[in-house]
Amino acid sequence: MESFGTVLPAALKGLGKRRSLPTGMLLFLQDEPAENCYYVEAGEIALRLLSPTGSEVELTKITAGDWCAEALLFAESTYPAQAIVTQACQVVQFHRDEILKNSNSEVSSFFLGLLARKCLRLNKRIEQLTTLGARDRLVQYLLKLCPSHSAGCPGKLTNCRFPFPKKKREIAQELGITPETFSRVLRQLEDENLIQLEGTSIQVISCERLQQS
Amino acid sequence: MESFGTVLPAALKGLGKRRSLPTGMLLFLQDEPAENCYYVEAGEIALRLLSPTGSEVELTKITAGDWCAEALLFAESTYPAQAIVTQACQVVQFHRDEILKNSNSEVSSFFLGLLARKCLRLNKRIEQLTTLGARDRLVQYLLKLCPSHSAGCPGKLTNCRFPFPKKKREIAQELGITPETFSRVLRQLEDENLIQLEGTSIQVISCERLQQS
DNA sequence: GTTTTTCCTTGATCTTGGTCAAGGAAATCC
DNA sequence: GGATTTCCTTGACCAAGATCAAGGAAAAAC
Numbered sequence: 001m002e003s004f005g006t007v008l009p010a011a012l013k014g015l016g017k018r019r020s021l022p023t024g025m026l027l028f029l030q031d032e033p034a035e036n037c038y039y040v041e042a043g044e045i046a047l048r049l050l051s052p053t054g055s056e057v058e059l060t061k062i063t064a065g066d067w068c069a070e071a072l073l074f075a076e077s078t079y080p081a082q083a084i085v086t087q088a089c090q091v092v093q094f095h096r097d098e099i100l101k102n103s104n105s106e107v108s109s110f111f112l113g114l115l116a117r118k119c120l121r122l123n124k125r126i127e128q129l130t131t132l133g134a135r136d137r138l139v140q141y142l143l144k145l146c147p148s149h150s151a152g153c154p155g156k157l158t159n160c161r162f163p164f165p166k167k168k169r170e171i172a173q174e175l176g177i178t179p180e181t182f183s184r185v186l187r188q189l190e191d192e193n194l195i196q197l198e199g200t201s202i203q204v205i206s207c208e209r210l211q212q213s
Numbered sequence: 214m215e216s217f218g219t220v221l222p223a224a225l226k227g228l229g230k231r232r233s234l235p236t237g238m239l240l241f242l243q244d245e246p247a248e249n250c251y252y253v254e255a256g257e258i259a260l261r262l263l264s265p266t267g268s269e270v271e272l273t274k275i276t277a278g279d280w281c282a283e284a285l286l287f288a289e290s291t292y293p294a295q296a297i298v299t300q301a302c303q304v305v306q307f308h309r310d311e312i313l314k315n316s317n318s319e320v321s322s323f324f325l326g327l328l329a330r331k332c333l334r335l336n337k338r339i340e341q342l343t344t345l346g347a348r349d350r351l352v353q354y355l356l357k358l359c360p361s362h363s364a365g366c367p368g369k370l371t372n373c374r375f376p377f378p379k380k381k382r383e384i385a386q387e388l389g390i391t392p393e394t395f396s397r398v399l400r401q402l403e404d405e406n407l408i409q410l411e412g413t414s415i416q417v418i419s420c421e422r423l424q425q426s
Numbered sequence: 427g428t429t430t431t432t433c434c435t436t437g438a439t440c441t442t443g444g445t446c447a448a449g450g451a452a453a454t455c456c
Numbered sequence: 457g458g459a460t461t462t463c464c465t466t467g468a469c470c471a472a473g474a475t476c477a478a479g480g481a482a483a484a485a486c
Contacts, residue, residue, distance in 0.1 A: 071336075074329035100322060108321035109313060115328035116287035122335035123284075129342045130389040134473065168434070176343040181473060183435050199482085347443065381464070394443055396465050412452090 008039060008092060011106040015099070016092040021045075027083035034072035034079050035096050040064055043089025049081045061086070061170065071115060073099075134177045135185050139210055141175060142195065142202070149207040161203040189213075221252060221305060224319040228312070229305040234258075240296035247285035247292050248309050253277055256302025262294040274299070274383065284328060286312075347390045348398050352423055354388060355408065355415070362420040374409075374416040402426075 172182035385395035
């Protein structure tokens with residue numbers, strides 16, 4: 001999930017087809033050959049895995065600024081899950097041939113970079129999953145979100161309050177923990193005066209202290 | 214870790230520089246800009262993370278058939294760890310410019326595919342780490358290794374015995390479990406008559422039964 | 427504004443897998 | 457060959473986090 005602020009890079013100008021997708025639309029089916037990938041400018045798409053028994057499991061949600069199925073496209077794979085539009089979308093659709101048969105080296109450089117950064121992000125995630133506990137993973141996540149921390153964490157205290165970007169249960173899933181544990185850890189951090197919760201928003205009281213907790 | 218049986222694809226003919234690396238050689242340093250990536254035809258390279266306190270942690274080992282630092286190269290990143298040759302190597306070294314400034318679209322297609330497949334592998338690993346327990350992860354690993362299972366698992370019983378490809382502790386690390394747990398789970402599977410251990414080799418008695426255990 | 431859903435929180439309990447410590451088996455080195 | 461080191465196994469114990477169940481809060485529907 002890499003964000004460009006919903007703006008496509010110049011290298012792709014002239015490529016792709018802009019489409020509006022209505023809520024409920026089935027963008028692609030599970031096991032279909034992956035011929036298109038998408039850049040999501042607005043809206044939300046859910047990836048759902050259909051088990052042979054018929055039940056659906058939601059793998060993840062794609063939101064504004066994310067790419068969808070780009071790795072599948074270049075791996076010449078099939079879609080491993082189906083994609084359903086859960087909030088009306090504005091996307092740019094790219095077809096395999098359009099990209100691979102394009103001789104413009106800026107285009108391939110762009111996708112090489114995109115995939116490479118994705119690899120690094122996935123690697124980091126694996127590292128965190130195997131080396132950190134639930135609490136530390138959540139702390140890292142909060143620090144990454146906190147505006148004042150990304151800004152270099154200047155002072156001791158940070159008065160900035162920011163909203164959770166997704167439902168808490170979705171964040172929990174992303175971190176590989178249960179909603180219950182997520183809730184408990186947040187509470188614990190609040191008890192230690194590291195954060196302050198208020199409804200659907202959160203304030204990191206001290207990035208520094210939080211980081212080395 | 215993608216294997217081509219230590220043979221480079223035709224698309225890269227003429228590119229890269231073959232090098233022999235003696236044991237103990239420092240291939241690249243941590244935090245250095247990633248200007249080269251390597252295809253390892255033979256030998257072994259260890260990636261070690263240096264902590265600020267001076268201690269070294271081994272992240273992984275690169276062996277024959279693996280690529281090294283390819284994602285870092287295209288992400289224009291620095292090397293996140295240092296690389297030490299632990300067994301004399303035969304490698305092919307590729308420089309950034311050599312690849313990015315090459316207009317041959319077969320070359321970029323190749324690396325796009327390489328990175329894309331790597332993304333899919335990493336994704337699968339994350340999925341397994343978050344959804345499966347230690348035992349199931351080990352079972353999946355064994356099935357992937359077992360020759361008769363990859364061959365379509367024809368009969369009920371498989372008489373094929375095969376060696377562990379690495380030290381057990383290395384496999385354990387790869388699976389995200391401790392050597393102790395690894396050992397215990399193997400023993401447990403043996404007690405259930407699903408596998409048979411003998412020194413450094415293993416026999417899967419029934420892929421089918423193992424899979425649905 | 428009330429009802430109904432959905433989402434979140436909290437507590438009690440249990441399972442999994444990690445840690446620590448010690449003994450045994452291989453491999454390596456003189 | 458014996459000695460040493462490295463690697464693996466096993467047991468006892470512990471802790472992190474999952475699960476189950478129930479209550480509360482917020483949002484959506486009417």
